[in-house]
Amino acid sequence: MDKIEKLEQRWFKYKAKKVGSSTFIFLLFPLFIAGGYFIGVHFDKLEDMLFNKKIASNHIESKVVPIIKQEEKNITILTPSPLSTIALNVGKKEELSLEPIIPIIDMEREKAKSYKPVVTHHKKSVSKGVRAKPNTYLTAKELSKVKSNSRDTTHLKKIHLYSSSKNYIEMMQEKFSKSKQPREALLLAKEFYRKGAYKKSEGWALRANKIDSNLDESWIIFAQSKAKMDKKTEAIKILLAYYDKTKSAKVKRAIEKIKSGKI
């Protein structure tokens, strides 16, 4: 008799444990879903938060801040505001513009593409019955302008899309003066950067940024130009300020490059 009573008590305990654990699971389930959703949505931000901490602990606190304090008044920083030169204030959070970013030409990619002769492209597209995609950057007219001296069409076909000729810069400057598009300004910034004219590339990046302050590329070229002119700390500071607002992976990579001395 006593045995059964004890057994019943054990059963009550077992039942309480079972109900407790199933209730816990029941309550935990929506939390898991919500957590999963949150991580899914804010994954980039979380990743960036961790990254930020790393950067802050490695550089800003130890090296950058004291130097910045000295140069604070002189630092030129690109901001989304129309004024391009403002005092640096890292802690201040500015509103982000949700305007779409204008597609930027990846010069490196263009360079790679340019090794392939145009003729081959044409042949391929014909054989496959696919229409060749028109050049988004330079029209046929523009191309002929670039090589106006040459009348040989076969040579024209071999022209690389990416050109380092003076004509290209002139043409782009002309184009920019007409269109006032940040794309042209940025292309010029890149071209000057590639040529090693960092002061000019900085200037053109600034122009592009004035028109559209949300262009990652303009910030990156600007900072990279600074870095090339031995202003690494300033460059990192600028990019960090921008990164703080946008959490752009591209910017993050640029910061890393500058930090590691690759630029």
Next chain:
Amino acid sequence: MSSQYRALKDIFIDSVEKDAYVELEYATYNYKILESGLEKPLKMLLLFGRPGTGKSMLLNKLYHNLKESREIHYFDAPILSEKEFLRRIFESISSQSIPQNMKVNFDGLLKYCKSLKDKREIIFLLDECQLYSESLMEKIRLLSDTRVVKFVITLHKTDNEEVIAKEHFKTRIWEVIEMINATPSDLELYIKKKMIKKGFMEVANMLSKKDFKYIHSCTRGNFRETNKYLYTVFDIYEYYDEIEPHKISKRKFSRKILEMAGIRLGYIHG
């Protein structure tokens, strides 16, 4: 009412009595194979499976069904002494008792068996053969080679798989019947048939499919475990019926009692 649960409890006392045998589809199939195997000129037949899968029950049924028509002997408990084993074999064949101070000479027994060739066919049913020594198993093999003595042996699958694998068994055991644990539906049939056989149809109908599934999950389809489990269940039922009858329903089988029995037997941890 208390007698009802006491009687129900008694149904599930583990035994290999002929009456306790419950006809199940797969058991019937195995039985037929076993019976037809005895008709063939096979020297040995092997029944193997995990404990509680019904090997002994099948052997017992075979013995009771054939004892009138065939010369059959059933050793339900293993005889571990070689001397005693040979004595029992000889006594069973010759129907003579040997004085305690004498022992059976194995060569003499073999000669005796050979002398009976084409005259008699004797069947020995040996349960729990995993407990026999290797030398005794070798003697069993030699006896079966005379073709006068035929052995049906049972082995626990886990314990003696290496014995089965041995060459002499490989070549001699011609019919191997593997016994497996019952499926949930087999177990349901087994429990219901047992209860109905003893006139407890009402209680059998109280058990739902879910209850049978629960029982199967606890016992894993092992007949011996099922008997033990249901014995405990009705033991608890008996207590409530006598002391606190308001705690048990007469219409629905108590899940609480099923779980309590599970706790008592260690199937679930309370």
